[in-house]
Each structure stands twice: as structure tokens, then as C-alpha cells.
Amino acid sequence: MNASSxxxxxxxxxxxxxxxxxxxxxxxxxxxxxxxxxxHLIQCSACGQAGSGGFKFQSDATDAARTHANRCLA
Structure with missing residues (x-):
């Protein structure tokens, strides 16, 4: 298994x-x-926000990522 996979x-x-x-x-x-x-961590390729959060639950991280994506104008 390589790094990208x-x-x-x-x-x-x-x-x-x-x-x-x-x-x-x-x-x-x-x-x-x-x-x-x-x-779980959030990473944004547009604005460079990386490692945001540190969410214990996947659902919380997914909700936060969706909210960020809906607002990110970078």
C-alpha cells in the first residue's frame, strides 16, 4: 500500500x-x-486550514467540515 492509497x-x-x-x-x-x-481532523485544500478540530465523533467532524466548505471562499 503506497502513501496515496x-x-x-x-x-x-x-x-x-x-x-x-x-x-x-x-x-x-x-x-x-x-x-x-x-x-477525526478537518483539512481544507482551498484556504489551507489543516488539522482543525480533533473531533472524537465522525458525525461532529463531518458536520463541521460541511459547514466550513459551505462558507469557504478561498
């Missing part, structure tokens, strides 16, 4: 940002990844 396996959810939807840019997204220590 390991990273994809840890990804729980991915949402396109508001700017990504407006510009039809699939490279602007916010994702939730599973982390062994902190539970």
Missing part, C-alpha cells in the same frame, strides 16, 4: 468549497480524515 483510506468525507462550486474547481475541497490520536 493510505491517505485515501483514512479519508472519511470530502465536500467542495463554496468557491470550488462557484468556479467549478474540484481541487478546492474540505475533507475529514481519520487520525489515530485525535479521532
Amino acid at each position: 493510505r491517505q485515501a483510506a483514512n479519508e472519511v468525507a470530502r465536500f467542495r468549497t463554496l468557491a470550488g462550486r462557484m468556479r467549478n474547481d474540484s481541487l478546492k475541497y474540505t475533507r475529514v480524515i481519520r487520525s489515530g490520536i485525535a479521532g
Whole structure:
């Protein structure tokens, strides 16, 4: 298993940002990844927000990522 497939396996959810939807840019997204220590983390490829949170529950992290993606204009 290479690094990219390991990273994809840890990804729980991915949402396109508001700017990504407006510009039809699939490279602007916010994702939730599973982390062994902190539970779940949020990373945004558009604004660079990385490691936000440290959510214990996947549902909380997914809700926070969706909210961030709906507001991110980067």
C-alpha cells in the first residue's frame, strides 16, 4: 500500500468549497480524515486550514467540515 492509497483510506468525507462550486474547481475541497490520536481532523485544500478540530465523533467532524466548505471562499 503506497502513501496515496493510505491517505485515501483514512479519508472519511470530502465536500467542495463554496468557491470550488462557484468556479467549478474540484481541487478546492474540505475533507475529514481519520487520525489515530485525535479521532477525526478537518483539512481544507482551498484556504489551507489543516488539522482543525480533533473531533472524537465522525458525525461532529463531518458536520463541521460541511459547514466550513459551505462558507469557504478561498
